[in-house]
Amino acid sequence: MAITSANQLELLQTAEAVAREKMIDPDLVIQAMEESLARAAKSRYGSEMDIRVAIDRKTGRATFTRVRTVVEDDAVENYQAQLTVAQAKQYLKDPVIGDTIVDEVPPVDLGRIAAQSAKQVILQKVREAERDRQFEEFKDRKGTIINGVVKREEYGNIIVDIGRGEAILRRTEKIGRESYRPNDRIRAYIKDVRREARGPQVFLSRTDPQFMAELFKMEVPEIYDGIIEIKAVARDPGSRAKIGVISYDNSIDPVGACVGMRGSRVQAVVNELQGEKIDIIPWNQDQATFLVNALQPAEVSKVVIDEEGGKIEVVVPDGQLSLAIGRRGQNVRLASQLTGLDIDIMTEQEESERRQAEFAERTKLFMDSLDLDEFFAQLLVSEGFTSLEEVAYVDIDELLSIEGVDEGTAEELQARARDFIEAQNKAALENARALGVEDSLVEFEGLTPQMVEALAKDGIKTLEDFATCADWELAGGWTTVNGERVKDEGLLEKFDVSLEEAQTLVMTARIQLGWVDPAELESADAEEETEEEAEA
Numbered sequence: 076m077a078i079t080s081a082n083q084l085e086l087l088q089t090a091e092a093v094a095r096e097k098m099i100d101p102d103l104v105i106q107a108m109e110e111s112l113a114r115a116a117k118s119r120y121g122s123e124m125d126i127r128v129a130i131d132r133k134t135g136r137a138t139f140t141r142v143r144t145v146v147e148d149d150a151v152e153n154y155q156a157q158l159t160v161a162q163a164k165q166y167l168k169d170p171v172i173g174d175t176i177v178d179e180v181p182p183v184d185l186g187r188i189a190a191q192s193a194k195q196v197i198l199q200k201v202r203e204a205e206r207d208r209q210f211e212e213f214k215d216r217k218g219t220i221i222n223g224v225v226k227r228e229e230y231g232n233i234i235v236d237i238g239r240g241e242a243i244l245r246r247t248e249k250i251g252r253e254s255y256r257p258n259d260r261i262r263a264y265i266k267d268v269r270r271e272a273r274g275p276q277v278f279l280s281r282t283d284p285q286f287m288a289e290l291f292k293m294e295v296p297e298i299y300d301g302i303i304e305i306k307a308v309a310r311d312p313g314s315r316a317k318i319g320v321i322s323y324d325n326s327i328d329p330v331g332a333c334v335g336m337r338g339s340r341v342q343a344v345v346n347e348l349q350g351e352k353i354d355i356i357p358w359n360q361d362q363a364t365f366l367v368n369a370l371q372p373a374e375v376s377k378v379v380i381d382e383e384g385g386k387i388e389v390v391v392p393d394g395q396l397s398l399a400i401g402r403r404g405q406n407v408r409l410a411s412q413l414t415g416l417d418i419d420i421m422t423e424q425e426e427s428e429r430r431q432a433e434f435a436e437r438t439k440l441f442m443d444s445l446d447l448d449e450f451f452a453q454l455l456v457s458e459g460f461t462s463l464e465e466v467a468y469v470d471i472d473e474l475l476s477i478e479g480v481d482e483g484t485a486e487e488l489q490a491r492a493r494d495f496i497e498a499q500n501k502a503a504l505e506n507a508r509a510l511g512v513e514d515s516l517v518e519f520e521g522l523t524p525q526m527v528e529a530l531a532k533d534g535i536k537t538l539e540d541f542a543t544c545a546d547w548e549l550a551g552g553w554t555t556v557n558g559e560r561v562k563d564e565g566l567l568e569k570f571d572v573s574l575e576e577a578q579t580l581v582m583t584a585r586i587q588l589g590w591v592d593p594a595e596l597e598s599a600d601a602e603e604e605t606e607e608e609a610e611a
């Protein structure tokens with residue numbers, strides 16, 4: 076096929092037809108045609124030539140040109156695409172380095188192979204443009220609900236036609252008992268949109284907690300308008316879910332608005348989620364109150380929160396334990412997800428037994444270390460003393476406030492406590508030195524002999540070793556593994572060292588060693604405070 080004999084307007088008509096079918100810019104198709112024709116021309120004239128093709132956007136005429144660049148005499152590497160200043164004087168009056176000489180060359184006759192190659196280039200460019208368009212269209216729709224039609228199933232994954240492209244609903248993102256056939260209509264949540272080697276991929280989900288939140292937003296106008304806000308969602312897909320809601324209008328009940336007249340609103344969501352039971356819970360800023368609501372229908376007697384550890388203890392009546400835990404732990408698991416806290420549930424009897432055990436343990440501690448009889452030791456425990464340090468260093472007036480304790484008795488108690496602590500410190504220090512601890516760590520301010528001994532047992536024997544520790548390694552923390560919160564035991568956790576205290580100790584060690592410049596640290600802190608103020 077010769078370009079000169081072709082209907083020149085046919086190129087433009089073809090470009091417009093392809094662009095209309097693929098919903099992309101016609102100019103992208105024409106650019107692909109120009110590149111494919113240039114590649115075909117190079118195969119005819121020689122691959123070393125810089126052949127370019129320009130298609131007139133109005134007439135469709137294709138112009139073939141050869142481009143050569145003026146370079147220095149010793150820089151010529153490709154004689155077909157470069158020429159020296161002396162050679163360029165044949166074409167230009169005063170050529171300089173960097174000038175280009177453009178000559179029009181005759182159009183080429185496209186043979187069968189060249190035409191097929193040109194077609195492949197055009198198809199590739201069109202596919203790339205189509206992928207870019209699809210990514211641009213769906214990247215901003217992440218976090219929304221989309222309707223589609225099932226096209227096919229591949230290894231348990233559902234391929235969904237979403238209009239201008241395809242999306243994938245992985246089998247792990249399907250509600251357990253769901254099954255789909257081709258041409259079934261499906262509604263799902265756009266969980267992610269990513270560029271991949273084979274093009275942009277739109278990933279759908281029907282198990283994501285936000286899918287349920289978006290469904291409620293569609294069914295409840297007050298949520299869409301911002302009068303009611305969904306603060307937290309927890310799901311066991313296909314079985315049960317809990318959703319925490321709050322109303323910013325005192326005249327509107329958030330739970331009632333989400334339930335709707337005779338349950339019409341919540342029932343629409345339940346039907347979409349294959350009968351998933353939904354507990355709608357009033358959200359409360361107070362964690363304890365919110366947790367009590369989240370554990371419904373079980374009754375709660377008492378809540379104890381450990382904010383630092385992200386843990387919470389819930390005490391329920393003896394007959395409410397199974398109801399609070401739920402079938403296979405479902406109720407407490409969802410409540411934990413909703414509040415973001417690790418929940419321990421115990422009965423009133425279990426709590427009573429635990430308190431008695433703690434009382435007996437502290438009583439024995441005071442009996443053994445202070446050489447007290449059982450009655451006096453129990454008296455200290457009942458007055459709130461939990462450790463030897465409290466007895467040794469508390470203001471003496473607090474001891475005198477205990478009935479039957481005079482000044483002489485109080486002084487003797489403190490003396491015994493201090494003597495015992497000093498003996499413990501001495502023994503711990505000897506053990507630490509026996510393990511090879513250096514003076515740099517022993518003399519570091521903020522670490523007690525018992526702490527140094529605990530560090531030495533774990534192989535931390537120098538200030539340099541200590542400075543390389545992470546704060547959570549010292550204070551402990553929590554890690555989420557497969558959706559479950561797992562406790563990380565800290566080396567100094569038993570000494571009640573908080574995460575903030577651990578951070579301060581490690582940073583002080585690094586400053587002393589010269590690893591960190593205090594001025595830079597202050598500057599970084601100031602910048603962080605400025606950013607936080609700006610965000611606020």
